[in-house]
Every structure is written in C-alpha cells, then in structure tokens.
Amino acid sequence: MLADDLKTQLATYLERVVRPIHIVASLDGSAKSDELRGLLADLQALCGKITVDLGGDDTRRPSFALGSPGHDILVRFAGLPMGHEFTSLVLALLQVGGHPSKAARETLEQVAALDGEYTFETYYSLSCQNCPDVVQALNLAAVINPRIRHTAIDGALFQDEVEAREILSVPTVFLNGRKFDQGRMTLEQIVAKLDTGAADRATKAIAAKAPFDVLVVGGGPAGAAAAIYAARKGIRTGIAAERFGGQVLDTMAIENFISVKETEGPKLAAALEQHVREYEVDIMDLQRATRLVPAGADGLVEIGLENGASLRSRTVVLSTGARWRQMNVPGEDQYRNKGVAYCPHCDGPLFKGKRVAVIGGGNSGVEAAIDLAGIVAHVTLIEFDAQLRADEVLQRKLRSLGNVRVVTSAQTTEVLGDGSRVNGLVYRDRTGGDSHRVELEGVFVQIGLLPNTEWLKDVVALSPRGEIIVDDRGQTSLPGVFAAGDATTVPYKQIVIAMGDGSKAALSAFDHLIRTPVQERQAVAA
Template identity: 75%
Template sequence: MLDANLKQQLAAYLQNITQPIELVASLDDGAKSVEMNTLLEEIAALSDKVSVVRKDDDKRKPSFMIRRAGTDIGVRFAGLPMGHEFTSLVLALLQVGGHPSKAAQDVIEQVKALDGDFEFETYFSLSCQNCPDVVQALNLMAVLNPRIKHTAIDGALFKGEVDERKVMAVPTVFLNGEPFASGRMELEQIVAKIDTGAAARAAEKIKGKAPFDVLVVGGGPGGAAAAIYAARKGIRVGVAAERFGGQVLDTMGIENFISVQHTEGPKLAAQLEQHVKEYDVDIMNLQKAEKLIPARVPGGLHEVRLENGASLKARTVVLATGARWRQMNVPGENDYRNKGVAYCPHCDGPLFKGKRVAVIGGGNSGVEAAIDLAGIVAHVTLIEFDSQLRADAVLQRKLASLPNVKIITSALTTEVLGDGEKVTALTYKDRNSDDLHQIELEGIFVQIGLVPNTEWLKDAVALSPRGEIEVDHRGETSQPGILAAGDCTTVPYKQIVIAMGEGSKAALSAFDYLIRTVPAEETQAA
C-alpha cells in the first residue's frame, strides 16, 4: 500500500519511537481488512520497535489499535487512515511510542489534569481537511491521560453506523455515547469544552496583561501578517484570535498563493502560526472579541472587551476578523445545520454518497462544489438566484457535461424541510413566475459567498452597507490608531495574498501612528 518513497519517510519518523508499540488488529474476511493487514505489516517492517498483534475482538472490523506495549495507552482507528488522515496515523505512532508532542506545555498539563472518564469517537472522511485536527487532538489527549479513550472512525466504511447515529457532517465527535461536537476543533477548544474552569482561568490571566503597542484582533492571513510586521519593529504585540488560521482552515486546495504551487488550508494556517511564534508575540487563542472602545483622546488606549469578560488595551489596534460563510437565512436552515445543511462539500460530500443533494449558488464556489459532488452523489440540483450562472466559463462547460446535474436559475430558496432529524426537501420560488416548487433531497450545500465578522464593531468604526470596515489606502479606519485588514474590510477581492498584503500595510501604518503620536499620559504629564 505504501510506495517506496513513503516507506522511506515513515522509517525515518519511526526512528523517533522510544518505547515499543503494538498494532493490535481486529479484522474479518473483507477486502478492507486485507488492505489494513497489509498496511500494518508494512509499518511493522520499518521498525524493530513495532509489531503486529491479531485480536479480532473489537466491534468494528476492520480496525486496529496503536498500543504502547505492556500498557493501556493507545488510540484506535476504525478504517484505513490514508488521505488526509495519514498524518494522524504517523503522529499517533510517534506519540504512543513515546515521542513528545509539540503542543503547548500548559495545555499538555491541563489535559493530564482532567478528572473523569472520557470515551471519544470521531467520525471522519478521507477527503475532509478539517478532520485531522480533531482526530490528532483527541489522539494526543488519549496518550497523555489514561482515562481518555479515542476511536477515529471512517464514516464511509461504517455507513450503517453513520446512518444509525444520524451523522451528516464530519468531523462529528461523540463523548461517552452522546453527541459532543461537530466541525473543526483544535486541542485547546476541546479541552476548554470539557474543562469547565478553563475560560475563567484564561480571563484572569488576560486581565493582568499590560497594554500593547499593537493589538491584532484575528488570526487569519491578514492578522498573522500584521503581527509579524509589527513584531519586527521591536514593539509589544499581541494577537487575540477566535481561532488562529481563520477561514483558511476551511479551505481545501490553494493554488494561487504566489511562489507556492499548491498547499492546503490547514497546512498554511499551521505555517502562519509557527511563523508568528518565531517573534515575541503574545498569542491569545480562543478569544472572541465582543466590543471595541476607541480611545477618548489622541494617543490614548483603545480597549477590546472579550466574550469571557476580560479586556485588552493597546495604543493601536489592527482589526483582521475576516469573514464567514453566508447563510441563506431561510426557515429550517439552522434547524438542520449538520443534519443535511452543509457548507463544505469536500468535508461532508462523501456522507451523501448515492443520495440527492442541492448546491445553492452559481458562482465559482457553487459550480466547483456541484462538479465535485456529482462524482459522489446520485443527483445534484444547482440553484442560482440570478438569471445565469456567474462561474468561469470553463467551469460552466464542465458542469453542463455532467449527466446527473440539473441547473435551475432565477430561483430563490425559501425553506429547508425535514422530518425533525434530517433534511428531506427544500422549496424555492421561480422569480419569473412566483410559482413555488419543492425538491425532495437529503443534502443542501450552501455556497453563496461571505459575510464579514464585524457585528461587534457597529458603534466603534464606520462600516459599509455590507458590514465591511471602511478603510483608506493606508488601512486606516474612521478612528485614529485603529487599522483594519483582510476580508472584513472594503478592500476588494477577498484573497489570501491580498489579506496578507493588507495586514502588512496595516501594521506599518500602526507603527507610523505610534512614532508620530505622543501617548496621552505623556501629554497629561507635560
């Protein structure tokens, strides 16, 4: 299963194992079990510290446990962890084998101190770019704390189980048999969700921080660039981010980032964070801003209040809060979110194999999603509000060539229908005749653009009618000392490379403001 190059790389990684591990296989007579056995034998042949043990006692077959020999420490994979999950497999081998994690030491200690019995189950798909972060976080927790168990399950391989548990989005996590979370989560988020005192402790820690010269709000490409450019000036810089990486974490393939021919969102996000950490930047992750209070006097301190009750102060602020997927805002959409209503075709598409779905939106994202889904599902209906599709001509030609795709234009989706547990249909209005139509289906993929994350700024800085932060050519907002960059601003073309450039510009403008403005306390003293 592994080619020569991959075997060579894996053998090099396995040299970092310090404690013997066993690959405990639970197999049947199926083809996937044969593949799994081949994979495990190939891995074991690469290191004398790895052995294969056959023990067909797990309820899921094929599955295998990576177990530290002579202990109960280990993690289990139900299915073949290839594709995006191959990295999860490699990390699990290393960490169960005693190789230390690169996670922050305070988070590691927090996991070790968790009191309780936690049995996690994560359903993933091999095409999901968000799943590995969740799988890897829970695997690490299981290695660090013997009272935590984790099984990663390939939803496509255990379809009956997925249907029985009504899993309609990945990653979906169950804790002790009950739904726990759905969607991408980082280690810190998972720990905070089960450690009830974590938010209060974080708030207390933040309250004691001295004012920053530059405070960046947002950890996407724009925020990361702003932090790096500001830190290189040798000033005090902080970053408060709801999730470091921002919407890039939800991006599949990136092929237009200049000088990098191809990368993936989660990989780029990790590289951004690592680059920021090379500088003296105070990163405060999992912190959602809820109010901005501009300085009352020139050179004064701006205040950013956080959702946890803490506040941060700074002489300048760079707003880089990005944007999120736009919703249809029709009855039933929120009721059936992750129950048939989805926003990531790459992640959740495999769960709808052989079913009927709709894609809402006729731009590039919508047409690309329809093309992608057409190779998986039984039938795709693409619904576009305008009288014609807005996607590139080459994409439209490809879409038109697919036999299991229907295109409906001049249509307004009016309602998502379901049976209380999952989507069963949607209704739309023909904008030419005002007639209502109903389409029976099992999935709806919404691809209608972005909305800026600026609701919390309405009374602080000037916003456009679309909710974007109004900025000038220097990235300055309507408030002196407050800059903005990226997808949350009026700058056109929401692209990663543009956000990075704008973030860099905003940081330079912030530094220019700092060196030209006398701090309010010095003015008062004079």
C-alpha cells in the same frame, strides 16, 4: 500499500520513535482489510520498534489500536487513515512511541489533570480538511491521559453507524456514547469544554495583561502577517483570535499562493501559527472580540471579549475575516448539520447515493456540484440569477455531468425536514412566481461570504456591505485603529492579498506609534 517515496519519508519520521509500539488489528475478508494488512506490514518493516498483531477482536472491522507496553494508552482507527488522515496516523505513531508533542505546555498539563473516564469516538471523512485537527487533538489527549480513550472512525466506511447515529456532518464527536460536538475543534477547545474552570482562569489571566503596543484581532493570514511584522519591530505584540487560521482552515486546496505550488488550508494555517510563535507574540486563542472602545485620554484602545475580559493597546489591527453567508430562510438553522452543510469536501461523503442541492452558481457552487456529482445520486444546483456566474471552464464540466440539474432564476424559500433531518427544500421561480418542492437529503450552501464586523457597527466606519472602510495604509476611521483582510473594503479576497495588507497595517501601526510618542500623549492627558 505505500509508495516508495512515501515510505522513505515515513521512515525518517519514525526514527524519532523512542519506545515500542504495539498494533492490534481487527480484520475480516474485505478488500479494505487487505489494504490495512498491507499498510501495517509496511509500518512494521519501516520501524523496528513496531510490532503487529492481526488477531484483534474489535467489532469494527477493519480497525487497529495503537498502544505501548507499560503505558496505558488506547488510540484506535476504524478504517484506513489515508487522505487527510494519514498525518493523524503518523502523529499518533510518534506520540504513542514517546515523541513529545509541540502543543502548549499549559494545555498538556490541563489534559493530564482531567479526572473521570472519557471514551471519545470521532466520525470523519477522508476528504475532510477539518477532521484531522479533531482526530489529532483527541489522539494526543489519549496518549497523555490514561483515562481518555479515542477511536477515529471513517464515516464513509461505517455507513450503518452513520445512519443509526444520524450523522450528517463531520467531524462529529461522541463522548461516552452521547454526542459531544461537531465541527473543527482544537485541543484547547476540547479541554475548555471538559474543564469547567478553564474559562474563568483564562478570563482572569487576560484581564491582568499589561497594555500592548499592537494588538491584532483575528488569526487568519492577515492577522498572522500583522503580528509577525509588528513583533519584528521589537514592540509588545498580542493577537486575540477566535480560531487561529480563520477561513483558511475551511479551504480544501490552495494553488495560487505564490512560490507554493499547492497546499491545503489546514497545513497553511498550522504554518502561519508556527511562524507567529517564532516571535514574542502573546497569542490568545479562543477569544471572540465583541466591543471596541476608541482611545481615550490615556491613548489606549480597548477591545472587549466575549468572556468579559478586556485588552488594551496603543494601536489595534482588525483582521476578523469573513464567514459563510447563510440563506436566512426557515429551516436553515434548524437543520444545520442535519442535512444543511457548508463544506462539500467535508460532508459530501456522508451523502453517498443520496440526493442533494447546491445553492449558488458562482465558482464555489459549481465546483461543489461537480465534486458532489461523483459521490451522490443526484445534484440540483439552484441559482438566484438568470444564469450561472462561474467560469466557463467549470460550467462546461458541469454540463457534461448526467446527474446534475441546473435551475436558474430561482430563490430558495425554505428548507424542509422531518424534525431530525432534511428531506426537501422549496424554491420560488422568479420568472413565473410558482413555488416548487425538491425531495432531497442534503443542502450545500455556497453563496459567498459575510465580513465579521457586526460588533464594530456605529464605532468604525463600514461600507454598505459591512466591510471596514480603510485607506491605502490600512487606516480606519479611528486614529490608531487599522484593518486588513477579508473584513475590509480592499477588493479581491485572496490569501496573498490579506497577508500583504496585514503586513501593511502593522507597518502603519508602527509608524503611528513612533509619530505619537507615549510621553506626548501623557502630557496631553495631563
């Protein structure tokens, strides 16, 4: 089942297993069950602490449960956890086998203290780069707390369940039979939803923090680089991020990050966070900034957070990034995750054999249409302009596909549905003015990005596009406030550029600090 080089690699990891792992598999006569049987045989051969029982009676077949004798643990995979989920399998084996997690101690203690009975089911797709974060978080929770059970389910393999539960986006998580949440979630976010007192404790802890020398707002590549460069100067550094990794978490393949031939967004995001944690950086995750107050007589900039707490700092680096641009038409919000999607890699497999539309004719839109054409029955690509804007090599590939229709000079005006899911859309012909309805089951929106800067309006100078205006040092219109990354006017929104600009902004902040000594500001205030 596994390639020889992968077996060698996996054997090295499994040397860290310290207690027995018992795997119980439920199989049938399908080809997938044969593949799973081969995978489990490989695992047993690679690690003497693994035993396999093929006589399981779970109703989902193929599936297998991981446990350890003497420990009340239930982690189950329904399907073959390959692709992006292979890492989830490896981590589950290590954790069930007693290898400690690298998650924050405070979070692990919160999980262990959760009371009640929690049966989680996570539906994923093998091509989804966001799904492993959720699967791994809930697997870890099930290992730590015996009152938590988790089953990770390949939605493409168990299509009947997906249809019955009306799942149109992954990851989708059910708790005790009811829908719990959708989309990427960290263990901290899951615990925050379960532990109702966690938010209040976090707010109080943040409010009690002493002022920083450099406070970074945003945890993408620019923010991570800024935090590292600031911390290396030996100054008090903090980073407040709504989600560490930012847009990178939503990026499938990265092949232009210099010196790294290829990687995936979630892997790079994890590496960024790990690198930041090597330094004395106060990381405040799950924190959304909503207010910036310029420095007053005390020389401190204030950042207000959504939870009501505030942080103060001598300098600030804004690296809030960007988000997917929406069409802003009737039906889009109503049917989000009910047929309206923004990640073709994540959600595409759920639309196997169905009809979908892709909105946008740039590189992202055309790439999405090409990928989806290999999964769905038919793709209608709708472009506002009179011609596609994607690279010619992509357009040639698109034109070679027989199940793709391209409509240009078209404006999407409405997403239609039956109340529970998408069943069509309406577009207007910008040349003749006529409206047309397209019958379909999914709409993938790929029309670019919007900077996350609404909360800075009327405080920091913004461009007409809403980007933070910066000079060649990353300085904004406010003294002591710098900015970097996709939220700024710097052209070419690329990871490597964001990292460079984040480093530059931190160095500029440090230069500002040494040129404006604390005692001088105190004298001015007096």
